[in-house]
Amino acid sequence: MAHYRDSGVIVRTHKLGEADRILSVITENNGKVRAVAKGVRKTRSRYGGRLEPLRHLDLQFYKGRGDLDIVTQAETRDHWPQIRDDLDRLGKALTIAEAVDQVAQDKQPDIELYRMLCGALHTLHKGDPVLIVPAFLLKLLAHEGVAPALDACVLGGERTDLEYFDPRNGGVLCASHQRGTRISSAALELMRATLGGALSTVLEVQQATHTDEVAAITHRLWEYHIDRRLRSTELLK
Amino acid sequence: MYDGPVQDLIDELGRLPGIGPKSAQRITFYLLKLPKGDAQQLASAIVEVKERIGFCQKCWNISEQDLCPICSDPQRQTGSLCVVEEPKDVVALERAGFRGRYHVLQGALNPMEGVGPEQLRIRELLQRIREEGVDELILCTNPNIEGEATAMYLARQLQPLGITVTRIASGLPVGGDLEYADELTLGRALEGRRELQG
Ligand SMILES: [Zn+2]
Ligand SMILES: [Zn+2]
Numbered sequence: 001m002a003h004y005r006d007s008g009v010i011v012r013t014h015k016l017g018e019a020d021r022i023l024s025v026i027t028e029n030n031g032k033v034r035a036v037a038k039g040v041r042k043t044r045s046r047y048g049g050r051l052e053p054l055r056h057l058d059l060q061f062y063k064g065r066g067d068l069d070i071v072t073q074a075e076t077r078d079h080w081p082q083i084r085d086d087l088d089r090l091g092k093a094l095t096i097a098e099a100v101d102q103v104a105q106d107k108q109p110d111i112e113l114y115r116m117l118c119g120a121l122h123t124l125h126k127g128d129p130v131l132i133v134p135a136f137l138l139k140l141l142a143h144e145g146v147a148p149a150l151d152a153c154v155l156g157g158e159r160t161d162l163e164y165f166d167p168r169n170g171g172v173l174c175a176s177h178q179r180g181t182r183i184s185s186a187a188l189e190l191m192r193a194t195l196g197g198a199l200s201t202v203l204e205v206q207q208a209t210h211t212d213e214v215a216a217i218t219h220r221l222w223e224y225h226i227d228r229r230l231r232s233t234e235l236l237k
Numbered sequence: 238m239y240d241g242p243v244q245d246l247i248d249e250l251g252r253l254p255g256i257g258p259k260s261a262q263r264i265t266f267y268l269l270k271l272p273k274g275d276a277q278q279l280a281s282a283i284v285e286v287k288e289r290i291g292f293c294q295k296c297w298n299i300s301e302q303d304l305c306p307i308c309s310d311p312q313r314q315t316g317s318l319c320v321v322e323e324p325k326d327v328v329a330l331e332r333a334g335f336r337g338r339y340h341v342l343q344g345a346l347n348p349m350e351g352v353g354p355e356q357l358r359i360r361e362l363l364q365r366i367r368e369e370g371v372d373e374l375i376l377c378t379n380p381n382i383e384g385e386a387t388a389m390y391l392a393r394q395l396q397p398l399g400i401t402v403t404r405i406a407s408g409l410p411v412g413g414d415l416e417y418a419d420e421l422t423l424g425r426a427l428e429g430r431r432e433l434q435g
Contacts, residue, residue, distance in 0.1 A: 012349060017255040043410040048419030052382050079421050084382070087389040094386075098349050231348040235386055 002063050006030050007077060009056045009117050011097040011104075015041070022068065023051060024101055025059065028114045032104035035061055035069040050074050054083060054093050056118060067106065078118075080125040089124050091235030092133050096120050098232045099137055099222070103144055112143060129203035130211050133233075134218035135194045142195055146170075146225045150192050153177055162188060165217055167224035183217065186210035191217070243269075295365065297341040297358045299324045313338055316372030320362065320391065322379060330377065337375075340365065345383035346390055352383075354390065362391075366398060373401045380407035380422075 008027035016022050019041045025033045037051045050057060051074060060073035083089045100117050104110065120136050123129065141147055149171030152159050158174040165172055165188075166180025172188065173179050187210040193202050205211060223229060238244065243265060251261035268276055292298070293305035300306075307313055307327075317337035321327055322345050330339070342357045366374070376391060378384035392402050408426035409418050418426070 014350070015255070044414075044417065046417045048417050049381065049422050050419040054382065076420050079419070081421060081424065084385060084421065085389075087386065087393060090382075090386055090389070094349070101349075231351070231353070234348040234353040235346065235390065237354075 003060060003072065004030070004063065005058070005060050006033070007056070007058050008033065008114070009097075009121065010051065010053050011101045011117075013051070013053055019045075021051060023071065024104075025057075026100055026104055026114050026117055027059075028111055029109055031108040031110050032101070032106050033061065033069055034067055034106060035059075035071050036064075037071040037074075047071075047074050050076055050079075053097060054090075054121065055079050056121070078122070078125075080121055082125045083121065086128070088236065089128050091232060092128075093121055093124050094232035094235065095133050095230050096124075096136050098230050099140055099226075102226055102228050102230075103140060113140075116140065116143065123203065127203075129205075130207045131190065131194075131202050131205055131214060134211075134215045135199060135202050137218045137222050138191060138194045139199075141221060141225060144225070147195055148172070148191070148221060150188060150195065155179075167221045181217070184210050184213060187213040187217065190214050292341075296339050297343055297361065298327050298339060307339060312336075316370075317375060318366075318369075318371045318373070319375045319377050321377045322384065322387070326377060338369075342378070342387065345378055346387045347383045357387070359391065359394065363394065363398075366395070366400065371400055373403060376402065376404045 006027040006029050008025035010023050010025050012024040014022040016036060019039050021037045021040045023035050023037055025035060027033050037047060039045050040047050040051045051071065055076065056078040058075045058077055059071060061069040062072050063069055080093075083093045096117065100113060104113060116136070116139060120132065124132060129135075138147070148165075148167075152172075153162060153174040154166075154169045154171045155173060155177040158176075161175040162172045162185075163175050163182055164178045164180050165183040169179055172183065190202055190205065190210065191214060193199070219230065219233075239247065246268070247258070247261045247265045250256055250264050251258050256264070268279075289301055290299055293300035293308055294303050295308040296305060298305050298307070302309075313336065315337045318340060319330060319335060319337060320340045320342060321330065322342055324341055327339050327341060340358070340362050342359065342362070344352050344357050346352060346354065346357065374395060376388040378387045388404055392404075395402050406425075406429045407422065408429050409415065409422065415423075
């Protein structure tokens with residue numbers, strides 16, 4: 001099978017030579033596919049502007065000999081124009097794409113990751129929730145098997161006076177086992193709601209001190225587990 | 238894979254943009270076959286360009302002097318300033334007949350690839366606007382995702398300065414076929430339509 005078809009979202013692109021581009025695509029059935037798109041940077045390319053980050057496409061690939069496949073056809077499924085025209089949404093969408101790119105493995109099918117990504121981008125197209133990035137990162141860490149413990153102190157099992165959070169110890173700590181940094185009960189509630197099936201209410205929360213707190217804690221948690229910074233957040237400053 | 242100077246040259250060429258290991262090897266063997274004089278001419282052209290050409294201290298276009306010919310031309314002191322990504326974009330706009338000033342950012346925002354606001358000539362742009370005065374700032378970054386992000390980022394930075402900020406229209410390439418245009422491009426082209434006088 002030299003050719004195969006799949007749907008996918010482009011999360012990253014690199015320039016290659018004069019007019020080509022290398023795409024990283026999170027696909028429905030083939031995991032992360034890295035593929036060359038020939039001639040896409042020419043204004044008269046038959047792909048038009050389709051092969052850019054944050055496009056959801058039906059694609060046909062030709063299997064290459066090495067790590068790279070070749071894109072032979074591309075049709076748009078979604079292009080989420082509301083994301084493109086708003087710097088905040090674009091910065092958030094690119095941060096989410098960067099996070100997915102950091103965890104996705106080449107050619108390891110992961111349909112849930114594909115669905116999470118499409119869902120998050122669709123949400124960003126419909127609106128601009130304050131906590132979309134932290135909530136997505138928490139969900140993604142849980143998907144990777146490193147969800148933080150939020151219900152009981154990770155050192156002593158206490159269920160009350162949970163006032164600290166420490167990525168190194170994997171979650172919350174009580175007042176007597178204090179490690180890491182302080183966490184407010186409001187921030188803790190939001191993180192629990194995110195992982196506990198109440199995501200839609202989390203996405204309705206307005207900006208406040210405790211949402212900033214959730215964002216800061218989540219980014220620290222990400223950097224601890226994934227060991228990489230999310231650089232696209234620079235667009236949000 | 239090869240020894241000494243041959244591998245050194247392959248490595249150096251391989252660091253150039255758009256040149257992979259295979260091309261680097263091919264160019265190296267081409268250079269090895271070249272008459273000595275021709276090779277020397279190439280080497281000295283590289284040295285010369287590095288010695289004589291720098292960046293204009295005002296607009297960051299490539300220039301032999303501290304100020305490029307455009308920045309030193311009093312006729313160019315109109316109210317409009319065009320912001321572009323690369324020196325080649327200045328050439329393109331000159332060909333299209335623009336006769337104001339330019340500012341070359343030397344790239345576009347792409348934080349994932351390590352290009353944040355600090356890596357571009359944005360601080361210099363803000364300083365210029367304060368010092369030189371500008372009526373209209375035209376954002377001529379590329380109509381791709383990095384160019385759009387850069388334009389929106391600049392528009393936000395410029396908002397407090399109270400100058401008119403415009404973005405070049407993006408639409409269909411003249412001479413191109415409608416069927417090849419993607420949905421976003423076609424949508425924008427429709428938004429930017431103009432009346433035809435019959
Ligand atoms: Zn405890
Ligand atoms: Zn100049």
